[in-house]
Amino acid sequence: MNSEIEALARRQSGMIARRQLTARGMGWNAVDRHIAAGRWKARSPRVISTFTGELTVDQQRWLGVLHAGPRSLVGGLTAGARHGLVGWERSTVTVVVDDELAFEPVPGIRFFRSRRPFDLLASPRAGVPSCHLEPALLLWAAYDAPLRPAHGVLAAAVQQHLTTADRLLEWIQVLKPLRRAPAFREMMRDVEGGVRSGAERDVLRMCRRYGVPEPDLQTPRLDADGRRRWTDCEWRLPDGTSLVLEVDGSFHMEAGQWAADLRRSRRLTVPGRLIVRATAFEVRHEPQEVARDLFTLGLLAHAA
Template sequence: MDDVLRALIGSQQGLVARRQLTRHGIGWEHVDHQVRTGRWAERTPRVVSTVTGELTRSQREWLAVLHAGERSMLGGLTAAGRQGLTGWDRDAVTVYVDDELSFEPVNGVRFFRSRRPFDLLRHPRPGIPVCRLEPAVLLFAAYQTTPRPAHGAIAAVVQQRLTTPERMVEWVDLLRPLRWAKPFKRTLSDIAGGAHSGAELDVRRMCRRYGLPLPTGQRARFDRAGKRRWTDCEWDLPDDLTLVLEVEGGFHLDVRAAMADHRRARRIITRHRVVVRCSAYEVRHEAAELAADLVALGLPGRVPHTAA
């Protein structure tokens, strides 16, 4: 094995495709001998490793792209994770390919064929071939069967400061035709306008649906103890009144945590500021009833017939 091939295998974390070995003058008989003697391990019919034992996550990703061919790249949440996205880990490795899937499947790898220009999608960074962050997330979102994980991933990649809403919107246009392009742009507009959580995005969708004004999100307030608090959603109403909606992320199993939330809410209430609370479940699944309650509190809008 020459130094060039040794360096190549090292850069691929011990994984190498048979085609790469052939280019360096190493035939299949030699490879099979190394496998039989236990020095190497056959990972797929197309890929072997010069290390034995269980592969790491990074090695599994190299295995996937080497098996799929030279034009392949990591895609979806796998590519996003490589570029810093956290909290969206998946066990399966996602790989984009641009040819017919005529090769053998690999356990734990999901292959997606795309006719989009791979030269546009591929990140120029050295190392493992990987899709650029923005198209990787948008293509993942476009293939979801329900909107929540789709919009959640788009929000997460911006909120973690890995990209910007403006950059994501540019890629929505570059990827045309893209499924759910218009809803994606609305979500990105909401994020640019200050929505910092999935619940806040849901509130804005509820407002559009029932003709309510869009709220101001994450407004800084000082409570009576002088501590800075950030409110979820606020509306400035006539007569110098402000309506505040605080969205709880889930059901409180800890009574002390619930009491602390209620205490914080009380301490930012004034004669001109009304604070009401709801759960994220209500925003997502009982939006009509919530909208009707907000209208009853003075928010202009159409009272849903189902909640009247």
């Protein structure tokens, strides 16, 4: 392996496309000899690795873009993770291409076709070619995601300080026509007001629909052990009591997380602070029931 190929392999985490080797003077027969000798391994009809072990996350991303060709970028939640988004990781790598039928499928790689200019989408960040964070998430939210995750991922990106509502609004304009754009613009107003999750946005929608006073979101509190926690939604009742609504998402169904959340609620409960819980499903699909319970606990008098 000559020095130019060695340098290329280092830049691409040990992954090389056959076309790249051919351009550097190594024909397919020479490549196949390395594979037969057990030094290299074919990862797809178009991509080989200069090692034979399991692929890392980064190498799996390189496999996707090298297989798809020069006009490809990691996108969707894969690009989100590469830009630092936490909590939305997926095992399947998403690669944005301009023609999804131009090459063979690869296990673990999902190809997403976009006709938008790749020069517009491409991030200048070094390493595996990737979309900018904002168009990657907006395209995923518009065309791949169910409605709740679509809103949740955009709120999460702002919450994690990876982007801003203003930047997302700019990209919504750049990407037009974009499916769900009006709903995304509306959501950005909530995000600017402090909404950090899809569940919080559903709470605000419930408040506006049923006349519930809008709560303070993510209020910092010290628990019984002196650790700082944040309550999801909090109201001050006329008698001075704090009414706290904690919204459990679907991930709370895991037993260990559920037990930890119950412990958290106990330790946040002190005289003058009343904590109640609801599921994200209830807040979204049965908001009238949640609103009625909140009124019963004192918010009706507070609203008046």
